[in-house]
Amino acid sequence: FVKDYTELADTIRKAFRIAKSGRPGPVLVDIPKDVQVQMQEYEPVPVVEKEAQRPVKLRKIQAAADMIAEAVSPYIYIGGGVITADASEEVLALAEKIDAPIGSTLMGLSAIDNDNERFLGMVGMHGHYPASVGQDEADLIIAIGARFSDRATGDVSKYAKGARIIHMDIDRAEIDKNISSDLGIGGDLKEALTALIEAVKPARHPAWNARLDALRAIGEEQLEATLDPKELTPHSLIWEVARHTEADTPVVTDVGQHQMWTAQYYPFHKRRTFITSGGLGTMGFGMGAAIGAAQATGKKTVLFTGDGSFGMNLNELATAVSQNTPLVIVIMNNNVLGMVRQWQNLFFDKHYSQTTLNRQTDFVKLAEAFGARGLRIMNRQELGPVMAEAFAHTGPVVVDVAIDPDAFVLPMLPPGGSFDDIITEV
Known part of the structure; x- marks a missing residue:
């Protein structure tokens, strides 16, 4: 004040x-x-x-190295702090040296290239199967720049029941706040990781890698079971969008099912290309964030949103048009508040309340009224040609995509559940 x-x-x-x-x-x-x-x-x-950070305590680095040397199934668990610290290369170097997989929180996505063989994907309520189960079966979790939110851990009384935990974070208040660690290391992550890489001894864990390969195979089977080459699904939509983007394309989401589908299926390759609020139910976040990302980078930007989230802040189309912002807005339009409806379906005996929107909004006409380009996709056959047209346009484009209201985000941990309770099909 x-x-x-x-x-x-x-x-x-x-x-x-x-x-x-x-x-x-x-x-x-x-x-x-x-x-x-x-x-x-x-x-x-x-x-x-x-402000300068207090130096990392070398005795703690050595203690961490000793714990890693004793591990049979180590697991590196990263959060958004890795991106903030610009420590992706150090994480990869540590993973290579100790022969460990890498799992990520929602906010840690893009820190590691999705194509990297060490990367298992996202962990938590809607995490990838091998990433979540692999973490649950590890005997040592090295958490780096993550805060162990309830969306990532599930039932804390059952979380990592067979693992010791090393927690590294620049914010010392986060250590032992949600999950008790066996060793906490506060300080700059890049500095701490550099010291840890020097201190650890090279290791190989063939049996652990074989188990991880089996988990990957199960995850791939689950994905294959949901794919239909003839149907328009969130998966096919996201993959088609990815065909038209570059490795450094900013990808933004609002909040809801589309946010989780994007986290699960979009192939992130470069740091800071995934922009999402992460929580607090901030529907409407996407438009402002996407305009900002496009204006700041000068790159064509993608916004994945839902009809519910888009309705919260669609007035900012006026800003996008006035600035001729290179923005492709992909609306996953299922005419419901999908994430809440999914919970009502799975856990409340299909007692739907206030989640069916029944709106008559024509997003194509709305886009045109603002001065943007409006396009619509109703089936799989229209997906490729319409997306090609959308990305060929120089200014803001709104693509209204019809999505099944009963399409679910899976896998899913039930509320209050643990990794033993993962829902993989309905």
């Missing part, structure tokens, strides 16, 4: 320092109107730097 206008400049600098330091995050600066209207000569000073 700025009470004196002579303190405004320094307060703003302090806010930027706090926002950039440690675990980055928002800072609120309250500026009363009487301060806003005052005049003062501006005095330039050097750009503020983030």
Whole structure:
């Protein structure tokens, strides 16, 4: 709170320092109107730097190396902190040296190339089968820049019941907050990982890798069972969009089923190409984030959204059109609030309440009314040609895609369940 206008400049600098330091995050600066209207000569000073972190304790690094040396089935579990710390290469180097797989939280996606053989995918409520089950069967979990949210762990009393846990995070308040660790290492992740890579000894775990290969095969079988080359599904839609994008294309989501389908099926190859709110039910987040990503990078950007989420902030189409933003908006239109409906279907005996929208909105006409291009896809045959047309357009495009209201996001952990309770089919 700025009470004196002579303190405004320094307060703003302090806010930027706090926002950039440690675990980055928002800072609120309250500026009363009487301060806003005052005049003062501006005095330039050097750009503020983030606060230095306390050095990582080497005794803890050595303790972690000793635990890794004893592990038979190690598992590296990464979160968004790896992206923030620009530590992807260090994670991969550690995985190679200790012969461990890598699983990711939702916010950690894009830190590791999806095509990397070490990467098992996303862990948690809607995680990939090999990533979630592999984590559950590990005897050592090395958590890096992740906070063990309930969406990632399920029932905490059953989480990692046979594993020891090393938790590395720049925010020391996160260590032991949700899950008790056997060893906590606070500090800059890039620094900590560099020291750990130097301290650990090379290892190989053939039996563990064989088990992981078996889990991958099960996951692939589950996916194959859901695919129909003749049907328009979320899977086929996302893969078709990916055919038209580059490795550095920003991909943005709103919140709901489409968010989880994108996390499950879109092939991320470069860091910071996945932009999602991560939680708090922030329907409507996508439009502003996608416009920002496109304007900041100058690259054609993809927004995956649902008809429910898109309705929260569709007025920003006016901004996208006025700026001629290179944006392809893909609406997975099932005329329901899909994620809540899925829960009502699976856990509340199909007692649907307030999730069937019954809206008559024509998104193609709406797009055209704003001055954007509007396209529609009703079946699998239209998917390829219409997407090609959408990506050939230079300005904002809205693609309304008809999706089955009973298409589910699977696998899924039931609420309060554990990895023993994974739902893989209905």
